[in-house]
Amino acid sequence: MAMANQKLFIGPRIRRLRREQGLSQTDMAKSLSISPSYLNHLERNQRPVTASLLLKLAELYEIDVRSFAAEGAARTGPEALAEIFSDSLLRDLGVPRYELVELAHNAPAVADGIARLYTAVKEAGRGAPVDGDGDVRSLVTPENWVRDYIQAHRNHYxxxxxxxxxxxxxxxxxxxxxxxxxxxxxxxxxxxxxxxxxxxxxxxxxxxxxxxxxxxxxxxxxxxxxxxxxxxxxxxxxxxxxxxxxxxxxxxxxxxxxxxxxxxxxxxxxxxxxMPYGRFLASAEEHRYSIDRLCGDYGANVEQVAHRLTTLSRPGARGVPFFMLRVDPAGNISKRYAGEKFPFSRFGGTCPRWNMHTAFQFAGQVVPQIIETPDAHRYFTVSRTIERPIKTGLSASLLAIGLGCDIRHAHKLSCADSFDLENAPVTPVGPACAICPRIDCAQRATAPAGRMLAVDRQRKTISPYPFVAG
Missing domain, CATH: 1.10.10.2910 (Arc Repressor Mutant, subunit A)
Incomplete structure (x- = not known):
């Protein structure tokens, strides 16, 4: 297991599970054959969770070990918080990343609250009205509210x-x-x-x-x-x-x-x-996640199959954890789903280095790519155009979807067979430009937040906004 070589602190998730089950600390401790004081230490992140205890939690409460223990299980992760605190309203606070990591993992509901307030502030700046009852949640756009709900449930019900x-x-x-x-x-x-x-x-x-x-x-x-x-x-x-x-x-x-x-x-x-779960998962594994073959088996289209692939998170019967985006030619994101960690900006658009928009130049073709995020995680992705549900006869009816997964799963995908996964070219990508740490990026669209610019009028660099590292 991935957690075997590192200490695992998931106290808030254990506390949330206990409360969802309607259990007291004494009741849960008894079911796990540990003392209430030890459980209290676990919930307060004063003790790491052992692999054996994690497996016992999975057995008793029917949870999936990987998703429960995964770093990305926090609903509003450190990356999203970094994006929020890079805003001009907050950047002068200089909140260090380790504090954002602690907040995301130790107080996930608080992190969610900050994200909701930030979204509301952004919408208020666009002139969105508060409803008649003064509920500031009405400032959050409907699609963002629903998108957050879906992601909080890992797109699985x-x-x-x-x-x-x-x-x-x-x-x-x-x-x-x-x-x-x-x-x-x-x-x-x-x-x-x-x-x-x-x-x-x-x-x-x-x-x-x-x-x-x-x-x-x-x-x-x-x-x-x-x-x-x-x-x-x-x-x-x-x-x-x-x-x-x-x-x-x-x-x-x-x-x-x-x-x-x-x-x-x-x-x-x-x-x-x-696409009933058990049969679809079996077909996906048999066809090695070939979207075209799954479309043929289930009479579905590319988008329907791609979306379904992001939902395969049943405990004990998980598929490859995919993420998916859908964009129009103008770059507007209309769908964003993830079965596990999602490597892109929560509040902004996509990195221009990711080949999603290249798909519009090769309509109907699959555009594969291996990308690497600033934290050195690699993902195998494919992008391709799709048509809108209703025929219009207009070229603007095309959309593009991007589907990807952690590189460690790529060997399970038929579309990766032509790749030498160890030696294929890797494209460095980043989150929103305002928080991207990559210095030499010719596609950078905005200056990085909280960084001192290193502009010299006597010298032009590849990046329009060079900055001091560190």
């Missing part, structure tokens, strides 16, 4: 997975799941699904008319997206109580965010219905 696996297995069809799902909607719920001209739907691509019990899909939806639309509508009715309970527990600050979260969870469930 056991209750939805179990329900979707049962339903998806029952509806499985080697030709297409679309027809079994259409029949299920009709027979079990009295909902008639139809494909209609786009003109009948206005600016909608799909619409449920509850009064007439009609589910309408645009004729301009691509075939895989029609299948997904049926799965989405099925998830809304089949898993209504499960999703309602999850949304209620999440307590979104306003109705708009509530609806967006509900939609996101139904989207998740739709993917899980189309």
């Amino acid at each position: 056991p209750a939805l997975e179990r329900s979707a696996e049962t339903l998806g297995g029952a509806l499985s069809d080697p030709l297409s799941m679309a027809e079994p799902m259409r029949r299920r909607l009709k027979d079990a719920w009295g909902i008639d699904a139809r494909v209609v001209p786009q003109s009948q739907l206005g600016n909608s691509s799909q619409l449920y008319d509850a009064e007439r019990r009609l589910f309408l899909m645009s004729s301009q939806l691509r075939s895989e997206n029609r299948t997904f639309a049926l799965a989405y509508q099925l998830a809304l009715v089949e898993f209504a109580s499960v999703i309602d309970a999850m949304v209620a527990e999440a307590a979104p600050p306003d109705e708009g965010i509530r609806q967006l979260l509900h939609m996101s969870l139904a989207n998740y469930a739709a993917g899980a219905i189309m």
Whole structure:
């Protein structure tokens, strides 16, 4: 195990697990065959967790050892905090990195609170209004609120997975799941699904008319997206109580965010219905995570499969932990998911050295790359263009996705077979320019926060903003 050679301090995570289980320190200590005082020391990070105790925690409370013990398990990590404290509002404080690391790991809820407040301040600067009840959470944009919720759960929802696996297995069809799902909607719920001209739907691509019990899909939806639309509508009715309970527990600050979260969870469930967990994981491992072959097996498109690959975090049955981004030609990030640690900026865009935008120049082709972050971690990534769900006939309908994983998993991927993983070129990348420590970067867009510039009017450097190291 990775933790065998280092002391592991995960007290706040143990405390959170205990509270989630509704246990006192005495009760948990008894179940682990340790003393309450020793558990107290563990929770306060005054003692490291041993490998044997970690395995006992995993056995008793059905947690995944790797995700529970991973450094990246903190919801708002040191990198995100460094990005926040590099802002002009805070940079004069000169908070050292070791304090940010301690905060992220010892007080994860406080780190989350700082991230939420920072996001709210940024949105307030754009003129976003506070709601009528004075709830400052309304300053956080809906997509950021939902994105944080998803990441806090590592993009994996056991209750939805179990329900979707049962339903998806029952509806499985080697030709297409679309027809079994259409029949299920009709027979079990009295909902008639139809494909209609786009003109009948206005600016909608799909619409449920509850009064007439009609589910309408645009004729301009691509075939895989029609299948997904049926799965989405099925998830809304089949898993209504499960999703309602999850949304209620999440307590979104306003109705708009509530609806967006509900939609996101139904989207998740739709993917899980189309690609039931156990069977999909087995297929992914058999095909060595070939996206094209998985698309063929499940009648899904590239984006649907890529998204599903980021969700394979079931304890005892984990897949390769992927991260995924989706961007448009202007660089706007519309999706950001991670099954484990995510190596890029939480609040900014992507590093220009990452080949995501190169994919637009090679539409339909896979663009592989090995990248290295400033902390010397390497990742194998692939980027490729995808088409929007609905046909528009415009070149702007293209989007690009980037999918990647830690280099140690790359040998499991068929798309890495052509790479000499030990000797292939490696591209140094960084987080947002304001916190990137790389000095000689010709793509640097902004001066680094909290660093003394080393500009000399008699000499121009590769980087437009050279700075003093250290």
